[in-house]
Amino acid sequence: MSEGWKSHSRKVTPYVPGEQPKSQNLIKLNTNENPYPPSPKVEACLRNIDVSRLRLYPDPQATELTAALSNYYGVECEQVFVGNGSDEVLALAFLAFFNGDKEILFPNITYSFYDVYAELYDIKHRKVPLNEQFEIDINAYKVENGGIIFSNPNAPTSIAISVEQIEDILKANRDVVVIVDEAYVDFGAESAVDLIHQYHNLLVIHTYSKSRALAGLRLGVAIGSKELIAHLEAVKNSFNSYPIDMIAQELATVAIQDVEYFKRITSKVIQTRTYVMTELRKLGFTVADSKTNFVFVTHPTLLAKDLFEFLKTYQIYVRYFDKPFIDNHLRISIGTDEEMDQLLKHIRMYMTRQ
Numbered sequence: 001m002s003e004g005w006k007s008h009s010r011k012v013t014p015y016v017p018g019e020q021p022k023s024q025n026l027i028k029l030n031t032n033e034n035p036y037p038p039s040p041k042v043e044a045c046l047r048n049i050d051v052s053r054l055r056l057y058p059d060p061q062a063t064e065l066t067a068a069l070s071n072y073y074g075v076e077c078e079q080v081f082v083g084n085g086s087d088e089v090l091a092l093a094f095l096a097f098f099n100g101d102k103e104i105l106f107p108n109i110t111y112s113f114y115d116v117y118a119e120l121y122d123i124k125h126r127k128v129p130l131n132e133q134f135e136i137d138i139n140a141y142k143v144e145n146g147g148i149i150f151s152n153p154n155a156p157t158s159i160a161i162s163v164e165q166i167e168d169i170l171k172a173n174r175d176v177v178v179i180v181d182e183a184y185v186d187f188g189a190e191s192a193v194d195l196i197h198q199y200h201n202l203l204v205i206h207t208y209s210k211s212r213a214l215a216g217l218r219l220g221v222a223i224g225s226k227e228l229i230a231h232l233e234a235v236k237n238s239f240n241s242y243p244i245d246m247i248a249q250e251l252a253t254v255a256i257q258d259v260e261y262f263k264r265i266t267s268k269v270i271q272t273r274t275y276v277m278t279e280l281r282k283l284g285f286t287v288a289d290s291k292t293n294f295v296f297v298t299h300p301t302l303l304a305k306d307l308f309e310f311l312k313t314y315q316i317y318v319r320y321f322d323k324p325f326i327d328n329h330l331r332i333s334i335g336t337d338e339e340m341d342q343l344l345k346h347i348r349m350y351m352t353r354q
């Protein structure tokens, strides 16, 4: 076949997710999934679903889910937007809000999808270096720009900035949309959600994939002023007006209401994280101050890539990024206590062999 079609087609550089190996007997600490199952209320709800209703289209407004979320966040329904995973919410937000002549700004080390979307949509962008401590450099965002996006806590560094620092960025950027991707905020950082009332250009994005233990369901949320949410809805309805399937809407509604279970599993993850950070530091690792369900580590004498390969031979998967500045770091998701003990045991084994 002729390859002529290629010159008429879109050029893309896709995002590469962490491996999803098929084997059962492995310790999977490479994609920041929750080690615990979702709320038991999700299972009960799933068992009661009336399958005959699936012949109908889902509610395009996701009315019940949106009401449950507005209740949880203490905002109005018109201030909530839902999408198929926060990746879709992010894709629609880039499409909706980043369309000017000036470059948008995001950290040079952050969630790699931002770069992918900026390239896909041909958005002018500039990557702002993190400071020496791997933190977001607040003052570097007080310059002319066409929009700002960052994750807080940041990924893969695991480090958070405070709400005051976010407000500092907002004060200097009143005429562009500022997106704060709070995928990991429930694991110990402060949310900027309350600032949406004061800053109508702020969009906060949450996901069910991490703290709600529902990565397989694909549910993401944006919270912002009515103006921003209405525009996001308009863009969504210019693309695909039925993004959330009927089953996901129902399961996500019961999941957000089970606050007690959510608190229990997030505090368990935080407790395990504290233990793992202490143990890794004892082994000589430099461990960033994590506010997420993963740790970001480096060692003065061990090569991250070699340790990554070694662990993989024992079916322990962690994440290695072959990228500038972070190519001697590992990102390790927090699993159960037993999984983390296995990880530590194998790291000790590796160290005795060096």
Ligand SMILES: *Cc1c(COP(=O)(O)O)cnc(C)c1O
Pocket (backbone or CB within 6 Å): 084, 085, 086, 087, 088, 111, 151, 155, 181, 183, 206, 207, 208, 209, 215, 218, 219, 220
């Ligand atoms: C995991 C993650 C997402 C994507 O979450 P989904 O809701 O599963 O699409 C978005 N942003 C950051 C920073 C993440 O780590």
